[in-house]
Amino acid sequence: MQVWKDYQEKNKERFLNEMLDLLRIPSVSAKSEHKRDMLKCAEAVKESLLKAGADKAVVMPTEGHPVVYGEKIIDSSKPTVLVYGHYDVQPVEPLELWHSGPFDPVIKDGKVFARGSADDKGQFYMHVKAMETLVQTNTMATNIKFLIEGEEEVGSPNLGKFVAANKELLKADVILISDSSMLSMETPSLDTGVRGLSYIEVVVTASGRDLHSGTYGGAVANPITVLSKMIASVHDENNHITIPGFYDDVVVAGAEERALINKAPFNEKEYKDEIGIKELWGEKGFTTYERTGIRPTLELNGIWGGYTGEGAKTVLPAKAHAKISARLVPNQTSSKMTELLLNHFRSIAPSCVTVEAFEHHGGEPYMTPIDSKGYKAASKAVETTFGKAPIPVRGGGSIPICSILEKELGIKIIFMGFGLDNDNLHSPNEKYNIENYYKGIETIPYFHKFFAEGN
Template sequence: MNAWKEYQNQHKDRFLDELLELLRIPSISARGEHKEDMVKCAEAVRNSLLKAGASRAVIYETPGHPIVYGEKITDPSKPTVLVYGHYDVQPADPLELWQSGPFEPMIRDGKIFARGACDDKGQFYMHVKALETMVQTGSLPTNIKFLIEGEEEVGSPNLATFVKANKGLLDADVILISDTAMISMDHPSIDIGVRGLSYIEVEVTGANRDLHSGVYGGAVANPITILAQMIASLHDTNNHVTIPGFYDDVVEATPEERALMAKAPFDEAEYAEDLGVKALWGEKGYTTNERTGIRPTLELNGIWGGYTGEGAKTVLPSKAFAKISCRLVPDQGSDKITKLLIDHLHAITPDCVTLKASLHHGGEAYMTPIDSDGYKAAAMAIEATFNKKPIPVRGGGSIPICALFEKELGLKIVFMGFGLDSDNLHSPNEKYDLVNYYKGIETIPYFHQYFAEIVEQ
């Protein structure tokens, strides 16, 4: 274990330089113009795995973006850890809000600023460098497999097919994911669950063409106005979702779980100040941590229509659009919620407009048992490097592929993320603290050590 630390200290500058090179590739999976960048990034990931000591690393083509698989099999009798991550990133818009180029990584105040710095290039790359550390020090206690995809940010549309067709290739004893966050470096935590997701897009149409607002205003429905009214009706005065049946399958957290969540350090005033808001908003009867962890939500992610260019154009638009997402908790099926949402929108659409709704992607919530071997190993690893027992918490984000992993591979998943909620994921000026990056590289080998010891007992 001392050899790990010594090796990491000797090579920490190179570890950082390699990550920065990866961050320079604009691997935006949602944009067709970045198809070549996606291929370039997949190749860079494969090469990184080989240089780190993987005995095999292969790029698998899909109808979408490539999947990178790598492995280091030391002894078939040893336990195997499957590391999952993604090399694709969110679009960087709005570009004008970035203090430096989203794909020109900069170090400021001890933090890496770049799109993908935390989500998820910086986090999965910790595992690549942990592999190198263990290989170079002759201390790899497990077999390691890597599954690094390029479509997580668009719902992993091709990963399920790959997993089903390659169960033998992906055979392992546990899945380890670093695509989540900690409370803080002073209060390390482990996510014991992530929420599910239903993401739809709606189109509301009024007249068959854009109209002069002076000639037709007041006589023909404005799709933007109608859409805004419909969306506003999806929450009541207590900020509960009004869709009939939305809460029917929600598994309510026990008083004991809520009490445990309440022990996590949280300063509401500091939280609001960091976000630049005067007051917080959410479902009545729940704390902020509960609203973002154990409760389902419905959010408007984008709305547009009409003239939004410079100057004025007095137009009554023909169409209005919106993107709506629901974060789901255990037992809320994404297919059921999607149908409830779309059916409800059709039901409340007035006759003066027509509505079309379509699903972008979805996925199920996932919970990790805290008595599983993987969780125990993760908790021991974090305690070894932080000198504190980690706090189990529920994460608010979604990793839609998790439920499929367990169903198809029969494996439990452990979330061992080192990011922070304040790392501006999906926002301008995404960042990742250097301390967190290096701490992840330091901690991950301990996971492999402890997992091997627990399994082999």
């Protein structure tokens, strides 16, 4: 719409400068020394919502860092969009690898370098500026609510409770999140889900102490050999996971979804060169995008035991350890899969060893259907401003809050991320391309328009 374009063009500089101001606040949620910065940042977010035209914006306490809530209600009979984002950021260490101060944003080559630029201050702030555009041009088609939390980077320990206690306040028709990336500006994409996680640790004990491998070797089981065999047994020759029941709850992706996923351009040579691998690997019958999106996996994160120091030591170790995790897809559930993994590793151990297996943390997978009104509105919005329909892509990572939000509020989440995979999230020199920031602000108003029209 021309009025949006005109308004945004006129206010371009300010839109950018306001985002930079937000990036200057070191809102590191993991560190207690930043507790005051967290409050300062929450207040700044509140103020920005009020300035952008919200009727109401408040900083609401939780047992941890506060949540910022804001709303602009135009008509209770119109659909309501709840925007979720987070104002906290990851710690910045190692500081020596940054080319400029993490909280002293620098613009270089069309990119803003600062902690939080892409994850997630720069991304949620697009929604604040999109709302301002709609308010100032008098073109709001939906009610808009904001839920901007301060504990996403530490696992959102208090968000579930907050949402459960404020269901009426947060009542909406759809949740819109910009906290992810797209394939590229030439190949726009929309994430349609995230994978879940189960994580366990296994300890195999063969003897009461380390033994001399000459005296006892050959007569006593080696726990490293035993654990290696146990681990090796969970994938077959097709890299299919052999644990009974592992795939029972997997929703098999339909031909249509698989065709869409595989429409994304994939350059095998570039992929291999970038990460330094000789060959692709994975479950037979699936492409790389499918393997990292629609299929569950079982990974060995670490394995240790025995002598690993300098030189040679002949020893029959007493214990061997492994950290094992599974990425989960709908409708697998983290607790059930964790139980399955624990029981499996306990049950396959031979009687010459004892096995302890215990759980670390987990999270539920999440998927959003591509035939929903919300997805269609997002797809149409992206198509309008990019000139190309976005490709639906399942994200391989895990965002545990998604299932919590859906469970408590009973509505679907739409992921409309404008970042890029090379934004250096959680790493030194995090950046966000200014072009992507403006493109997001341009695209979001269309989401509201199309979502309202679809309802």
